[in-house]
Amino acid sequence: MPTTQTKQFTKKEDFHQASREDRFQFHDYYLVEDLLEDDHKLARAAVRDWVKSEVSPIIEDAAMRGECPTHLFRGLAEIGAFGPSLPVEYGGGGMDEIAYGVIMQELERGDSGLRSMASVQGSLVMYPIYKYANEATKRKYLPKLGSGEFIGCFGLTEPNAGSDPASMLTNIVDDGDAYILNGAKMWISNSPVADLAVVWARDEEGKIRGMVVDADSPGFSAPEIHGKWSLRASVTGELVFEDVRVPKENVFPDIKSMRGPLSCLNKARYGIAWGAIGAALDCYDSALRYSLEREQFGKPIGQFQLTQKKLAEMITEITKAQLLAWRLGTLANRGEATPAQISMAKRNNVNMALEIAREARQIHGGMGITSEYPVMRHMINLETVLTYEGTHDIHLLITGHDVTGLNGFA
The missing domain is CATH 1.10.540.10 (Acyl-CoA dehydrogenase/oxidase, N-terminal domain)
Structure with missing residues (x-):
């Protein structure tokens, strides 16, 4: 490998x-x-x-x-x-x-x-x-x-199966001591440089199976996706499987449902709920400093009421997100954080960060669109974070399902 x-x-x-x-x-x-x-x-x-x-x-x-x-x-x-x-x-x-x-x-x-x-x-x-x-x-x-010697990627989303991953077409067929894997995955972070992929596919009984697939396997390819306006400093690609032979020992033996990949997504979504706060903090910190240094009409723009309104609302929303993430972390440490609670934190905190990035860009004025300040980069990145690992609307429906007991996806 x-x-x-x-x-x-x-x-x-x-x-x-x-x-x-x-x-x-x-x-x-x-x-x-x-x-x-x-x-x-x-x-x-x-x-x-x-x-x-x-x-x-x-x-x-x-x-x-x-x-x-x-x-x-x-x-x-x-x-x-x-x-x-x-x-x-x-x-x-x-x-x-x-x-x-x-x-x-x-x-x-x-x-x-x-x-x-x-x-x-x-x-x-x-x-x-x-x-x-x-x-x-x-x-x-x-x-x-x-140790970073191997880099991995995660293959779940497909060209026609995003918010509905259970409709995946990627499949495996039993072939003695191995499975034959065919299909394609889309929007896969790290895939063009990965040494291996954790892939989810449907077996001959229609059950969802997970497996580790080595990137040097014949029939495995990972073309890079170009032309992104967002997450430009990360590498994103596809996964294409053409009669890839996967040893049976590489297939997860006991998990045979969507519960497997969804448990991974919950782990990642939890990290996003914390991570988005970092982007928001960077935007707020830059905007606060700029408001104290930039002068118009003979005084710092931070002295104007509308600028103070923006900054006050920004730190308020960040503080609420910090407390939400901390409480979620204490529940996770006890093994009590539910998928719905994680969805709420991911949705709230990412949306919060995106709104703060947009307000911070306004405080910076024209300078906010330049690479001298980080706010525009964060803003366009967060546009993607808002929709990956479950879109903003999907997480809203997860919360709605949890509080009503009624499935809005059906």
Whole structure:
């Protein structure tokens, strides 16, 4: 199997060092920090320092060029961003769900695409292998995924099966000691550079099965999707399977329903609920600083009532999202967070972040559309985050179903 070491990955030196200094200051209006444990704070500080030194100097250039700084995969592994809440013996960080959340928040403060790179690896690849694969498969893949030696992707969405993944056409047929896999997946983060994919397909009985598929398998291809206006600093592609032979030991033995992929999505959506706060904080921090430095009519624009209204509403919504995420994290640590609760947090926090990015862009005026400030990049990224891992409207229906008991999808 080829590893990421054999790929021609972009080097940090290939990107211009941006003139924009990372002056970010954390904002915690309700002192939510008091609710965190020391290990949460240590993890957050380590990731924040790494983002400031390794990501911020290059991320605007990467986004403008539409190129993923793939050398950051190794750095993500070194700071423990791959599966932070999975056991250490399986390549994870051995931390709790709140630690996972604050790590995702700091990564998305850098860029939503960066957080996607990490959450796909940890929540959508490592997590299902850890939860559903046999022991030999766990030992074969998880340590190398945790170290960044292998990069993975997650194949669920199809060209004609997005919000309705159960209608997937990708299928497997029994062929003795292996299954023959055919089909295609769409909008797959990391796929063009992945060493392996966790793929969900329908078997001959119509049941949904998960499996690990090596990227060097004959008939496996992962063409890159070009022309994105959003998540430009991450790599996205397709997965195409043409009579790909998958050893039976690579197929998850016990999970045979949509419960498998949905459990992975819940893990990822939880991380997004935290991550979106990071993007919102970065936009708010930039807008607040700009409002104090930019003068019009002889005084800082932050002195004008309408600017103060925007800033006051922004920090209020961020604070509400911080408390929502923290409470969700405490429930997740107890194993009590429900899929519907995760949906509510994902929907609320991403929409909050997008609205804050839009308001922050206005405060910056014309400068807000330039790469000198991060707000426009965050805004266009969040347009995608709003609809992936379950769209804004789908999560609304999940909450509606939960509170009424009536299925609005039927």
